[in-house]
Amino acid sequence: MTVPDALRATVSRIRRVVVLTGAGISAESGVPTFRGEQGLWKQFRPEELANVDAFLSNPSLVWEWYAYRRKLLSDAQPNAGHRALVQMERLVEDFVLVTQNVDGLHQVAGSTKVLEIHGNIRRNHCQHCRRPAQVDLLQSEGPPKCDYCGGLVRPSVVWFGEPLPMEAFGEGDRAARRCDLFIAVGTSGVVYPAASLPLTAKNAGAYFLEINPESTDLSRYADGALRASASDGLTEVVTAIASGRNSP
Ligand SMILES: NC(=O)c1ccc[n+]([C@@H]2O[C@H](COP(=O)([O-])OP(=O)(O)OC[C@H]3O[C@@H](n4cnc5c(N)ncnc54)[C@H](O)[C@@H]3O)[C@@H](O)[C@H]2O)c1
Ligand SMILES: [Zn+2]
The missing domain is CATH 3.40.50.1220 (TPP-binding domain)
Incomplete structure (x- = not known):
């Protein structure tokens, strides 16, 4: 080489x-990549979880996946x-x-x-009003609500289908x-x-x-x-x- x-x-x-x-x-x-065995979590492919429809239909599941990925990162x-x-x-x-x-x-x-x-998995913002949100990054009990508008807080990453x-x-x-x-x-x-x-x-x-x-x-x-x-x-x-x- x-x-x-x-x-x-x-x-x-x-x-x-x-x-x-x-x-x-x-x-x-x-830190696991998306392709290959290690990318799978609970049998989901990343594409199934990293999109806004998945988040809106099952916010807790998607939030839990990010909590898991953040936990892996905390020692990296x-x-x-x-x-x-x-x-x-x-x-x-x-x-x-x-x-x-x-x-x-x-x-x-x-x-x-x-x-x-x-984007960056260490940051979060409100899905509804887009304002940045401070949250306990290791929280795994579903996404918190935005302090301003009550919308769902999400990780500040770009999901499949987003600009x-x-x-x-x-x-x-x-x-x-x-x-x-x-x-x-x-x-x-x-x-x-x-x-x-x-x-x-x-x-x-x-x-x-x-x-x-x-x-x-x-x-x-x-x-x-x-x-x-x-x-x-x-x-x-x-x-x-x-x-x-x-x-x-
Ligand atoms: N660490 C992270 O932040 C992280 C982790 C997983 C996925 N993602 C997201 O996944 C999307 C997937 O695209 P992608 O192309 O980045 O990743 P990918 O998972 O699609 O591909 C990973 C690539 O890395 C190669 N690879 C594996 N081990 C390597 C090593 N030791 N050195 C060099 N190359 C190695 C593989 O052959 C493969 O081509 C991105 O949009 C990214 O945002 C990010
Ligand atoms: Zn809001």
């Missing part, structure tokens, strides 16, 4: 990098993959981190600028159009429009590198792939960028 030669040859000229992360980067922190620590991205932010002149993750581990690791295009936060996605999209290198790491590339970002970057002339132990729906568009874990793959790329900076 090494950085592809074509990328290594140009690494000293790379000034603008966009990284798109998915659940796979947090797998090594013990960032791993070497998250930390490699903190280093990359320091090394690269124009660096943009776009995450589909809702776990907040990039910020815990020390990344200062993170575009959270699917993305326009500002964050727009910023990620603009960064994708101007970058030299786009890295998709730990994402299956099946959730749109997030999965369109690497294609946008590639169409604008960027080198597209995929880091994932398995091939994905994005693989056929990739200019190069590191079939490795997020921690090994990102450490490798940061080392290559750092050595590119030090060479004459």
